[in-house]
Amino acid sequence: xxxxxxxxxxxxxxxxxxxxxxxxxxxxxxxxxxxxxxxxxxxxxxxxxxxxxxxxxxxxxxxxxxxxxxxxxxxxxxxxxxxxxxxxxxxxxxxxxxxxxxxxxxxxxxxxxxxxxxxxxxxxxxxxxxxxxxxxxxxxxxxxxxxxxxxxxxxxxxxxxxxxxxxxxxxxxxxxxxxxxxxxxxxxxxxxxxxxxxxxxxxxxxxxxxxxxxxxxxxxxxxxxxxxxxxxxxxxxxxxxxxxxxxxxxxxxxxxxxxx
Numbered sequence: 001x002x003x004x005x006x007x008x009x010x011x012x013x014x015x016x017x018x019x020x021x022x023x024x025x026x027x028x029x030x031x032x033x034x035x036x037x038x039x040x041x042x043x044x045x046x047x048x049x050x051x052x053x054x055x056x057x058x059x060x061x062x063x064x065x066x067x068x069x070x071x072x073x074x075x076x077x078x079x080x081x082x083x084x085x086x087x088x089x090x091x092x093x094x095x096x097x098x099x100x101x102x103x104x105x106x107x108x109x110x111x112x113x114x115x116x117x118x119x120x121x122x123x124x125x126x127x128x129x130x131x132x133x134x135x136x137x138x139x140x141x142x143x144x145x146x147x148x149x150x151x152x153x154x155x156x157x158x159x160x161x162x163x164x165x166x167x168x169x170x171x172x173x174x175x176x177x178x179x180x181x182x183x184x185x186x187x188x189x190x191x192x193x194x195x196x197x198x199x200x201x202x203x204x205x206x207x208x209x210x211x212x213x214x215x216x217x218x219x220x221x222x223x224x225x226x227x228x229x230x231x232x233x234x235x236x237x238x239x240x241x242x243x244x245x246x247x248x249x250x251x252x253x254x255x256x257x258x259x260x
Contacts, residue, residue, distance in 0.1 A: 011060035014043050018071045018089040018181045020145045028165040029121045031111035036123045038143055044072055051125050053139050059085060065206040067259045068199060080136035087143040091185035093198045098148055100256050101199060110140065116159040118146030195254035203258045209245055214255060217247045
């Protein structure tokens with residue numbers, strides 16, 4: 001009963017979730033190696049077609065914001081198939097934060113494409129190798145609407161509009177912000193002499209992470225630097241997931257991302 005509650009009834013209210021696709025809409029994206037189609041057959045039911053996946057899955061509305069997302073999600077496994085599915089809106093007060101988030105999302109690997117008005121699709125398909133254990137195949141999909149100062153952005157750099165085919169069910173259906181949100185993204189700020197991006201501050205607020213805890217992670221975390229960005233991961237041995245956040249700092253010492 002507890003597992004069933006966690007997967008279904010214990011989700012949040014669908015009418016409060018920051019959903020991207022409206023009922024009856026469909027988005028197809030032609031990537032460099034595969035094509036993904038995601039459709040909404042109801043407010044929370046999604047179809048996913050990519051490579052050898054053809055799935056219909058009921059997503060769960062989030063109860064609390066997670067890494068900026070208060071949309072829908074579903075980590076699920078059935079037989080030899082594992083899926084991690086996300087849908088939601090991400091909010092930014094300025095373009096610098098928005099492009100930093102895009103660069104971070106790209107580093108997770110797989111295919112990623114977005115439109116000039118901020119509809120972003122990222123997906124990754126994996127099949128188990130001969131010497132690996134676990135499910136035979138896995139699918140990760142993120143459907144995201146980037147929001148800049150409370151609205152869809154216009155003319156984003158690096159966009160690939162030609163890769164997308166968007167089908168709306170009716171004139172009242174607007175893919176990208178099916179559920180309106182009044183969420184206001186934070187502006188960048190200085191705290192105790194260190195600069196923070198607005199998105200990092202919003203994640204800290206949602207997860208009750210203090211600036212002191214961020215400084216402790218920078219001082220004692222495991223550091224790895226790539227492309228002038230230093231990532232501080234939790235030291236080994238922790239057993240409290242709330243303390244397992246990761247901090248990324250740019251070359252100037254600004255905290256640009258805090259995430260789980």
